[in-house]
Amino acid sequence: MNNRVLNYIPKDSFIHRLSGTTKLIIFLTFSVLCGLSFDTRVLIVLLLLSLLGFRLSKIKLSEIRLMSTFLVIFITFNFILLFLFNPDYGTEMYGTRTVLFHLVGRYYVTAEQMFYQFNVALKYVIGFPIAILFISTTNPSEFAASLSAIGVPYRVSYSVSLALRYIPDIQKDYHEIAQSQEARGVGLGKDVKLVERVKNAVKILLPLVLTSLQRIDTISNSMQLRSFGKNKKRTWYVKKKLTTADYSVIAFCAILFIVGMIVTNQGGSNIYNPFI
């Protein structure tokens, strides 16, 4: 069970001490702002803040190497594909065309396209660290409580917690089932052809679903017998009380969001256009 890609990395830092609710608000503020804004100035401020957050969390790059590698590969591919599919999108967006050089056929590298793609990459570079930061500094136990605090019904938010609880079990089931199927000729190893491997993986689904259904029956009985769903609200054993630091951070997020949106929408469009 040590191979989980995303996990909580317990440390004592300013970010770790914030309540889950606050971290969720930071995460949402950044994601929404980052998603809506094409204003490079706003994005750069967000980037700096997210790097600052990372620094404060004391999480080392080596601890999230897998995710960072994935991020670099993803952005590179994304950059290339964006250009291949529509090399003139930047021109349409900014309304000008400054050709830097010609590649082949219809592929001209324009300053507008490069600037557009730079902005997209920037969004990912902001979004990923914030997501990783949220996941690796929030105790999974606090997830459900923090979702519930921002108004998500507890029945929904608790299912997040349950999923986290049962992922290791289901992984273990899957592993065991796969081994026993392999013994009967249903191969999933590298020596089996890809098509065959996919077909065989499907064969594992039935036993996996059956065992999972058994689990669900037990869990739901156990939950009902301990009053889950009795009241409209519930309290949380692990919920952290909001401190001054939390309130300040939340206030800062609110201001950041408002200022960010105003700056972004200056001149009636969410694009910062250096070409006009």
Added chain:
Amino acid sequence: MSEMTPIISFKNFSFQYNAQKRPTLKDINLDIYPGEKILICGASGSGKSTLGNCINGLIPFSYNGKIEGSLTVDGIETKNSSIFELSTRVGTVLQDPDGQFVGLTVGEDIAFALENDCIEQGRMIELTDHAAMQVGIEKHMKKAPYDLSGGQKQRVSMAGVLVDDVKILLFDEPLANLDPATGKGAIELIEKLKKETNTTVVIIEHRIEDALWENVDRILLMADGCIVADKKPQDMLRSPLLNEYGIREPLYLTALKYASADINKVEHIDNIRQLNLEKEEVNSVRDWYLSQQRQQTVNDNNYILETQDLSFAYDGKEYVLNDINVKIRKGEMLSIVGRNGAGKSTFCKLVCGFEKPQKGKVFFKGKDVTDTTIRHRAAHIGYVMQNPNQMISQIQIFDEVAMGIANIGLSKEEIQERVYETLKVCGLYEFRNWPISALSFGQKKRVTIASILVMGPEVIILDEPTAGQDLRHYTEIMEFLKDLNKQGITVIIVTHDMHLMLEYTSRAIVFSNGQMVDDKAGSAVLCDPELVEKAALKETSLFNLATMCGIDDPVSFVDCFIDCDRREREHE
């Protein structure tokens, strides 16, 4: 007693599940009084779990059906109540300690009911800590479920219902899934909680010898949806009812019967620790022992399976198996025992090639097979998992069994021939065109065994083949395995069932903490208190009986009993 008001009262109570044609509980009349401790036993399908589910409100609020008559719990008519109202009165500990662990940590799981009751955080932590102390789990509050043993998880479940200050504690097969020593601990803890909290306790369990380790007030025997007997433990054990209804009576009791001792005269017949034998009974036992003839087994040195210094670590660092050296003879039927997490299953996985050892070798018929693939090894050594649902991936029985030989270049006719042959061996031939979903648990188990046998292995390893089975199904599965063994297949069984080990296997390999700590006859294992302690097993009451009667060779006494028992049952 009669002047007290019962805390649980069934009056002409019947229940029929919506999906069933006939009622599962029929005309139950039963009063349980405050402070009583009741043991409910019965074969599978007798309705004992259904009865428990009526008390805690899962029936009718989670499992729908038709109720007739009345059931009051703490003065409340259950059908007019709700599962929530009942759950503050009845605390239920379900059978599967792992599956009912809802929280991400011990503390959260214990606090679960309090969270749902909107208890304020400060008070909640106080109550949770208190309940954790009661069951002795307070040092592990931040641990996740997969860092806990089965016994620890069960303690968490108990604490999780104690936080509610319930009046009734209901345990549904608390001994299933636990190793023998942990099971004993669970029974002791239940007694301790009952004394401390003055609750009424209802235990549903068919392993009555283990459940009777601590005293109970009454035993209810259920069969076919009815309560067929409701007696004090002494009276129940002296009556022939348990045997008639397929419940295994305590072994020491059977032994006393074989020795023709007068069990009506024995005091405290319901508890091996308090059993009081008079001189006359002691003499009957001794005479019986001396009259028995002992068989000597002949051992050859024809090993089919050997391991040499087998060591393994899942993460490459922490070894869960260390230098295991095992030799298994062709045609043997043996058991592997030891505490949960001692390395039994890991050992089997290494033998079957599911995992690769860091160190050491596996030999099959003297040939080194350490580096062969799972698939290659499966043709010689078959592995049957504990839960049949984890193995079954087809809808039809025929397809499921045929799967293992589908891709080895046989013609359609050859496949059919081999599948039919295997189905006949497994007594499933008449079901060959049935869907698997129509089979009982025991039959499904057979399908999984058939799906392994079809590949023609010479060794078959089974993980807990009889877990959760009543005496009839247990006997059915084990006799079937014995038949296979007689046909020359080497059978290795991983089990927590001490009786299975004694009754069916000639030898037991004992694991503890990743090491093989012993390898001898089951009777010798259970008469070795030090080993019993080390491997989390439980002494057999036959050992206690032998000691009580001053028999100097308890191992031989146990062997005599097993021989005699086998002959008696073959007679029947």
